[in-house]
Amino acid sequence: MNKKTDTKSAVILNRRHFLASGMVLAGAAMLKPAIAWADAASLTKEQQSFSQLAHFITGKPQLDEVVIQRAFDCLMAGDKDFLTKAHNAASAIKQAGLTSADDLNGHALLDNPEMAVTLQQINSAFYLGYTGTPISGRAKDNTKFVTYTDALMYPPTADATVIPSYSRGHTNYWVNPPASLKK
Template sequence: MSTNTPQTPPSSSFAPARRQFIFGTAVLATFGVAGFVGGMSARHSAWAQGSTVSDADFAAFMHLSQYLTGKTTLDVEIARAIFAGLHDEDANVATQVAQINDFVARSKTPANALQAALDSTQPALAGLPKRIMPAWYLGVVGSGKKARTVAYEQALMYPPIADVIVMPSYARGAPGYWAQPPHLSHS
């Protein structure tokens, strides 16, 4: 017994309407990502090209950062992000950096005594080292709603303890490593 039912052609998985949809979605996604990344890099390049921040200002910031941290080598990209964040908070940060560098050169103040010296003699400048040091050691510029993360594992607080303490959010072993009881020796 054969039934004569009208046979419909098998539907193509890539019918023209579906192809157009997929193509349109891909194009839209590409332009969306390109626009987002382009906007990000335009913002970064505008700062990097010195939109009110000169190379001399950045060099002065690096000099002060090296003096405050006691590190002769600091990551330049992190330094740029820190300086940009500080500059976003206060447009006069470059002037303050230069004034602190001048103060240190004139007074020959050691880094461990700088904060006390600024607090007593230059209170208008005393807040800047308190913003620079947490940025380098914690990897965060600013506080509260204006806080911006500029470094994580590169933050200066991690290398000294890297051989003893695992950074937060990184697993210390295989999943569930803590579930097995320790093996006790019965000697």
């Protein structure tokens, strides 16, 4: 008889734990938006400055903040002096009075090789979706993943190409040219 009582109380105890755990998880899920807002509000000055520089360099006013943070983290991990270089680039751009990335074409700022490389690294992180230099045939290199589907290299040709590994249609969908290329 004690054995049945112990088993029954163990089942009830487990149900109670299950229900209590569920309530805690539900409460945490409701707090997630508030936590995300608090995280966005607590961006450091460096992260905010990098975000502004990323918008300027890419020429895109609407970049995903998560992608910006990933790019920042990856670039920082790849170069211990990146923050200083990015700060110098942002200051030089502001001092030169440039208003868009197009203004950089042929500008004297790009005569500085370190600045040119820094700006290219930032742009590449968003357009290619990774930082560093991939080395073919090697398991390890200095590349860091930033984004895949949000890489800016895909939208300009979205009417004619697909993101690799994503199919737009049925088998052999590619046989017929896209509507944008039909005459």
